[in-house]
Amino acid sequence: xxxxxxxxxxxxxxxxxxxxxxxxxxxxxxxxxxxxxxxxxxxxxxxxxxxxxxxxxxxxxxxxxxxxxxxxxxxxxxxxxxxxxxxxxxxxxxxxxxxxxxxxxxxxxxxxxxxxxxxxxxxxxxxxxxxxxxxxxxxxxxxxxxxxxxxxxxxxxxxxxxxxxxxxxxxxxxxxxxxxxxxxxxxxxxxxxxxxxxxxxxxxxxxxxxxx
Amino acid sequence: xxxxxxxxxxxxxxxxxxxxxxxxxxxxxxxxxxxxxxxxxxxxxxxxxxxxxxxxxxxxxxxxxxxxxxxxxxxxxxxxxxxxxxxxxxxxxxxxxxxxxxxxxxxxxxxxxxxxxxxxxxxxxxxxxxxxxxxxxxxxxxxxxxxxxxxxxxxxxxxxxxxxxxxxxxxxxxxxxxxxxxxxxxxxxxxxxxxxxxxxxxxxxxxxxxxx
Amino acid sequence: xxxxxxxxxxxxxxxxxxxxxxxxxxxxxxxxxxxxxxxxxxxxxxxxxxxxxxxxxxxxxxxxxxxxxxxxxxxxxxxxxxxxxxxxxxxxxxxxxxxxxxxxxxxxxxxxxxxxxxxxxxxxxxxxxxxxxxxxxxxxxxxxxxxxxxxxxxxxxxxxxxxxxxxxxxxxxxxxxxxxxxxxxxxxxxxxxxxxxxxxxxxxxxxxxxxx
Amino acid sequence: xxxxxxxxxxxxxxxxxxxxxxxxxxxxxxxxxxxxxxxxxxxxxxxxxxxxxxxxxxxxxxxxxxxxxxxxxxxxxxxxxxxxxxxxxxxxxxxxxxxxxxxxxxxxxxxxxxxxxxxxxxxxxxxxxxxxxxxxxxxxxxxxxxxxxxxxxxxxxxxxxxxxxxxxxxxxxxxxxxxxxxxxxxxxxxxxxxxxxxxxxxxxxxxxxxxx
DNA sequence: TATGAATGAGTTTTCATTCAT
DNA sequence: TATGAATGAAAACTCATTCAT
Numbered sequence: 001x002x003x004x005x006x007x008x009x010x011x012x013x014x015x016x017x018x019x020x021x022x023x024x025x026x027x028x029x030x031x032x033x034x035x036x037x038x039x040x041x042x043x044x045x046x047x048x049x050x051x052x053x054x055x056x057x058x059x060x061x062x063x064x065x066x067x068x069x070x071x072x073x074x075x076x077x078x079x080x081x082x083x084x085x086x087x088x089x090x091x092x093x094x095x096x097x098x099x100x101x102x103x104x105x106x107x108x109x110x111x112x113x114x115x116x117x118x119x120x121x122x123x124x125x126x127x128x129x130x131x132x133x134x135x136x137x138x139x140x141x142x143x144x145x146x147x148x149x150x151x152x153x154x155x156x157x158x159x160x161x162x163x164x165x166x167x168x169x170x171x172x173x174x175x176x177x178x179x180x181x182x183x184x185x186x187x188x189x190x191x192x193x194x195x196x197x198x199x200x201x202x203x204x205x206x207x208x209x210x211x212x
Numbered sequence: 213x214x215x216x217x218x219x220x221x222x223x224x225x226x227x228x229x230x231x232x233x234x235x236x237x238x239x240x241x242x243x244x245x246x247x248x249x250x251x252x253x254x255x256x257x258x259x260x261x262x263x264x265x266x267x268x269x270x271x272x273x274x275x276x277x278x279x280x281x282x283x284x285x286x287x288x289x290x291x292x293x294x295x296x297x298x299x300x301x302x303x304x305x306x307x308x309x310x311x312x313x314x315x316x317x318x319x320x321x322x323x324x325x326x327x328x329x330x331x332x333x334x335x336x337x338x339x340x341x342x343x344x345x346x347x348x349x350x351x352x353x354x355x356x357x358x359x360x361x362x363x364x365x366x367x368x369x370x371x372x373x374x375x376x377x378x379x380x381x382x383x384x385x386x387x388x389x390x391x392x393x394x395x396x397x398x399x400x401x402x403x404x405x406x407x408x409x410x411x412x413x414x415x416x417x418x419x420x421x422x423x424x
Numbered sequence: 425x426x427x428x429x430x431x432x433x434x435x436x437x438x439x440x441x442x443x444x445x446x447x448x449x450x451x452x453x454x455x456x457x458x459x460x461x462x463x464x465x466x467x468x469x470x471x472x473x474x475x476x477x478x479x480x481x482x483x484x485x486x487x488x489x490x491x492x493x494x495x496x497x498x499x500x501x502x503x504x505x506x507x508x509x510x511x512x513x514x515x516x517x518x519x520x521x522x523x524x525x526x527x528x529x530x531x532x533x534x535x536x537x538x539x540x541x542x543x544x545x546x547x548x549x550x551x552x553x554x555x556x557x558x559x560x561x562x563x564x565x566x567x568x569x570x571x572x573x574x575x576x577x578x579x580x581x582x583x584x585x586x587x588x589x590x591x592x593x594x595x596x597x598x599x600x601x602x603x604x605x606x607x608x609x610x611x612x613x614x615x616x617x618x619x620x621x622x623x624x625x626x627x628x629x630x631x632x633x634x635x636x
Numbered sequence: 637x638x639x640x641x642x643x644x645x646x647x648x649x650x651x652x653x654x655x656x657x658x659x660x661x662x663x664x665x666x667x668x669x670x671x672x673x674x675x676x677x678x679x680x681x682x683x684x685x686x687x688x689x690x691x692x693x694x695x696x697x698x699x700x701x702x703x704x705x706x707x708x709x710x711x712x713x714x715x716x717x718x719x720x721x722x723x724x725x726x727x728x729x730x731x732x733x734x735x736x737x738x739x740x741x742x743x744x745x746x747x748x749x750x751x752x753x754x755x756x757x758x759x760x761x762x763x764x765x766x767x768x769x770x771x772x773x774x775x776x777x778x779x780x781x782x783x784x785x786x787x788x789x790x791x792x793x794x795x796x797x798x799x800x801x802x803x804x805x806x807x808x809x810x811x812x813x814x815x816x817x818x819x820x821x822x823x824x825x826x827x828x829x830x831x832x833x834x835x836x837x838x839x840x841x842x843x844x845x846x847x848x
Numbered sequence: 849t850a851t852g853a854a855t856g857a858g859t860t861t862t863c864a865t866t867c868a869t
Numbered sequence: 870t871a872t873g874a875a876t877g878a879a880a881a882c883t884c885a886t887t888c889a890t
Contacts, residue, residue, distance in 0.1 A: 023874095039339040041253040045860060055876045060861065118340065125337040127251045128330065128397065135397050160417075167410050170394060171387050178386020185340065185347050198379050205372075205417065235849095257885060258852095267851040269887075278885065447853095463763040465677040469881060479855045484882065542764065549761040550675065552754065552821065559821050584841075591834050598814020599807050606806060609764065609771050622803050629796075659870095681864060682873095691872040693866075702864065 024062045027052045028076060029115075031069040036118035040070055040126055074124055077116050078138040081109055085145055095153035100200060102145065103176055107192045110180055121181045143169045175199055236274045239264045240288060241327075243281040248330035252282055252338055286336055289328050290350040293321055297357060307365035312412060314357070315388060319404045322392055333393045355381045387411055448486045451476045452500060453539070455493040460542035464494055464550055498548055501540050502562040505533055509569055519577035524624060526569070527600060531616040534604055545605045567593045599623055660698045663688040664712060665751070667705040672754035676706055676762055710760055713752050714774040717745055721781060731789035736836060738781070739812060743828045746816055757817045779805045811835055 030052035034043045045066050049056045063069050085105055092098045110117035124130060146169040153159035159168075179199060183192040242264035246255045257278050261268045275281050297317055304310045322329035336342060358381040365371035371380075391411060395404040454476035458467045469490050473480045487493050509529055516522045534541035549555060570593040577583035583592075603623060607616040666688035670679045681702050685692045699705050721741055728734045746753035761767060782805040789795035795804075815835060819828040 036340075039341070041338070044858095056860090056878095057862080057876055058874080061874070066860070122337055122340055122343060125334055126253070128334055129251075131334060131393075131397050135394075163414065164410060167407075168414065170390060171411060171414055174388075174390020175383050175386045178382060178389055181343075182347075182382060185343050195379075198376060199383060202375065202380065202383055202415075256883090261852095268853095268885090269851055270849080272886070273849070460764075463765070465762070468879095480857095480881090481855060481883075482853085485853070490881070546761055546764055546767060549758055550677070552675065552758055555758060555817075555821050559818075587838060588834060591831075592838060594814055594818060595811050595835060595838055598812075599810040602806055602810020602813055605767075606771075609767050619803075622800060623807060626799060626804060626807055680862090685873095692864090693873065694871055696865070697870070 023052075023054065023058070027054065027059055027062055028069070028073055032073050032113075032115040032119050035070065035073070035123050036115040040119075040123045045069075070119070070123065070130075073116065073119055074134070074138075077109070077113070077120070081105070082138065082141055082145075085142075089145065089149070095149050095156065095158060096200075096204060098149045098152075099146075099172070099203075100196065102149070103196045103200065104193060106176060107180070107196060110183070111192050114184075117180065118184050121177075121184045139173075143173060146172055172203060175203065235264075235266065235270070239266065239271055239274055240281070240285055244285050244325075244327040244331050247282065247285070247335050248327040252335045257281075282331070282335065282342075285328065285331055286346070286350075289321070289325070289332070293317070294350065294353055294357075301357065301361070307361050307368065307370060308412075308416060310361045310364075311358070311384070311415075312408065314361070315408045315412065316405060318388060319392070319408060322395070323404050326396075329392065329396050333389075333396045351385075355385060358384055384415060387415065447476075447478065447482070451478065451483055451486055452493070452497055456497050456537075456539040456543050459494065459497070459547050460539040464543075464547045469493075494543070494547065494554075497540065497543055498558070498562075501533070501537070501544070505529070506562065506565055506569075513569065513573070519573050519580065519582060520624075520628065522573045522576075523570070523596070523627075524620065526573070527620045527624065528617060530600060531604070531620060534607070535616050538608075541604065542608050545601075545608045563597075567597060570596055596627060599627065659688075659690065659694070663690065663695055663698055664705070664709055668709050668749075668751040668755050671706065671709070671759050672751040676755075676759045681705075706755070706759065706766070709752065709755055710770070710774075713745070713749070713756070717741070718774065718777055718781075725781065725785070731785050731792065731794060732836075732840065734785045734788075735782070735808070735839075736832065738785070739832045739836065740829060742812060743816070743832060746819070747828050750820075753816065754820050757813075757820045775809075779809060782808055808839060811839065 027048065031043075031048045034048045034051055037043075038047070045059055046056050048069065049059050052059070059069070063072060085102055088101050088105060089098050092101050110120075124134060143166075147165045150159055150163075150165045150168050150172075154161045154163070154165065176199070179195045180192065183190070183195075239260065243255075243260045246260045246263055249255075250259070257271055258268050260281065261271050264271070271281075275284060297314060300313050300317060301310050304313050322332075336346060355378070359377045362371055362375075362377045362380050362384075366373045366375070366377065388411070391407045392404065395402070395407075451472065455467075455472045458472045458475055461467075462471070469483055470480050472493065473483050476483070483493075487496060509526060512525050512529060513522050516525050534544075548558060567590075571589050574583060574587075574589045574592050574596075578585050578587070578589065600623070603619045604616065607614065607619070663684065667679075667684045670684045670687055673679075674683070681695055682692050684705065685695050688695070695705075699708060721738060724737050724741060725734050728737050746756075760770060779802075783801050786795055786799075786801045786804050786808075790797050790799070790801065812835070815831045816828065819826070819831075
């Protein structure tokens with residue numbers, strides 16, 4: 001994320017805009033940190049402002065309201081993730097390799113940005129309203145990518161054709177989501193990416209044809 | 213649930229206590245309904261009281277505070293679930309059958325009590341604090357049951373011995389949790405229990421020895 | 425006003441309600457006092473609460489919001505005034521006597537309740553929105569009463585028939601309104617009711633010599 | 637503004653001043669429009685700036701603060717009005733004609749500048765503080781002019797000598813003020829100047845038949 | 849036990865004003 | 870002069886909780 005500022009919605013052009021952009025991102029990062037620490041509802045906007053090093057009112061120059069902060073963290077991270085995922089998927093040939101890279105990407109992002117991981121795994125789930133919005137936008141796209149890979153694997157004969165690719169995609173997402181939540185809640189600070197291999201091992205043995 | 217009052221924490225003995233118990237459960241059910249509808253933070257205690265048909269102050273005769281309502285819904289449902297799960301597990305012989313019954317039990321409870329399902333899948337996740345507490349108590353017990361069955365299956369030779377039973381248990385929980393969340397957020401009202409077979413199909417193909 | 429609590433919208437029946445009613449009126453009187461002193465926009469709800477001897481939140485148990493306080497002061501006083509005006513008008517026979525009593529009633533109310541007078545003459549005028557609402561409800565009724573008396577005088581031959589009764593009513597209201605505003609803003613504390621005679625003298629006789 | 641009051645009403649001399657003058661007046665007109673539309677307290681300085689086509693900060697180069705905008709609108713219009721009134725009064729001989737021209741002038745100004753009329757009739761009344769200041773300065777001068785004409789009429793024998801000229805002046809102001817407020821609040825867009833004749837008719841002749 | 853009126857702490861948000869450029 | 874991004878004080882309102890009845 002650090003090195004990919006251009007992947008956020010608005011692109012700064014002038015030096016002046018760059019500064020505005022920097023403030024916007026600083027506030028978003030501060031919000032992620034504060035939300036991760038206190039939980040969205042208990043977090044105070046003034047705390048976000050203080051963490052970002054700006055005045056309370058400045059937050060409202062960049063974001064409509066507190067809720068918009070949460071939504072923006074989500075959009076910001078998700079857009080970036082989907083973009084890199086699509087790019088990386090294009091580089092791998094084997095569907096198994098694609099899934100492996102995809103999971104790696106997901107988990108590496110979380111390990112690099114623990115605050116974002118916490119917000120994603122815990123805070124964003126706080127309301128049906130948000131969850132529904134989430135489900136119908138980015139989650140749908142996330143599942144779409146997985147589904148495409150699985151169907152590709154079914155065509156090339158390495159995954160069982162009779163399986164419903166949609167169910168399989170949800171299945172894999174569920175497993176990965178659970179690993180992520182588990183990692184976020186655990187204080188043992190074990191590696192999350194280390195889970196990719198054992199998880200995919202089980203998964204592949206389940207979806208592969210026995211002669212694949 | 214109505215007819216299984218004994219499965220809630222305290223058992224009423226006298227007629228007087230029975231009445232208290234009834235009110236306590238009424239409040240808990242009202243809380244689940246209101247939390248499911250509005251989300252925990254937006255839900256008002258007065259709304260819970262009104263839904264339960266009692267005065268605002270009465271809620272505080274049975275529960276310490278608003279947070280206690282959430283915790284109590286969780287404890288109430290979880291104790292009941294774990295108890296029936298352990299009982300039912302004892303009745304089945306085959307590990308695969310055990311897992312099948314376990315998943316059925318989990319999903320049937322949710323289908324019967326949608327408010328509880330919403331609270332479990334959405335509202336309870338609202339804070340790391342709660343999630344951590346959840347992880348170290350009932351989730352641990354839930355995973356324990358799964359792990360026991362899996363290890364039993366590894367002993368009897370139908371599940372691959374080299375797999376880490378703890379990872380497998382989390383894997384299975386993650387898949388089921390994802391199916392549940394998906395069902396809660398979906399408005400299509402598809403059957404949740406119908407997911408048991410396809411999910412376990414994938415799972416078993418993954419964890420079984422090829423000669424099992 | 426003190427001795428006519430029943431003329432306010434809600435009538436208290438039980439002893440319990442009477443207490444609630446008392447609090448409602450206390451808050452309304454406190455609001456009138458604070459609004460009169462600081463002006464509506466500069467007045468703080470917390471100041472109203474303190475003046476009424478209740479907690480801030482209690483204000484919102486009786487009134488929807490700050491604006492509702494202003495509107496309620498107006499409705500409360502206006503309903504009372506219109507009612508006593510109609511009653512008193514019925515008791516007088518001569519149209520000139522009716523107008524005299526009407527003006528007396530209006531000015532006496534203001535002298536007895538200076539806070540209310542200030543709110544009426546100054547604070548209620550702060551927005552077109554309110555003024556429009558005011559114009560189409562109680563002011564209309566106020567002008568209606570005046571107009572009825574004037575038309576009665578035109579029928580009995582003491583007022584010039586060719587005059588537009590609506591214009592005459594507005595004319596008289598304007599004069600009285602100006603006297604009231606003048607009195608409110610003056611610190612000399614002259615008598616307002618003392619203005620009734622000279623004003624009606626001009627109004628009745630006109631400013632021109634009959635031989636001019 | 638404190639030390640540059642003359643730059644509002646007066647005419648610009650240098651090109652530089654012309655620009656300043658133009659901007660100052662543009663801001664004042666914008667303020668009148670915005671205050672008329674939203675009410676003083678709800679109006680935003682940024683909205684005034686936007687309407688005037690200048691940056692927010694520029695408003696503060698010409699006016700001390702938001703309150704100064706209101707006061708300046710008032711001073712600006714009032715100075716202009718008093719000046720033209722005095723000039724026009726000098727041109728008429730008959731006291732009745734003088735009053736007629738005076739009323740015409742007042743109402744024509746309002747018809748030409750509706751925003752100003754709204755600010756005068758509604759927004760300026762929002763606080764006792766302002767009303768008191770208003771009463772002791774321009775209103776006093778306004779009433780002075782009226783009083784002079786009335787006393788002139790009393791000397792020439794067309795107005796009744798025994799009337800208190802101060803009361804008569806207030807009386808007439810009250811009537812005209814009411815007509816103006818009525819016109820401002822009415823959406824029927826009737827002519828305000830058309831009210832001059834009927835109002836002065838009543839004023840001059842009185843409402844009673846001479847034989848009543 | 850049950851009630852529900854009263855409490856008052858606490859937080860988001862707005863917007864007049866400033867000041868570095 | 871002109872700008873407009875940044876400031877931060879200030880206040881309406883909510884609602885969990887209490888407690889006298």
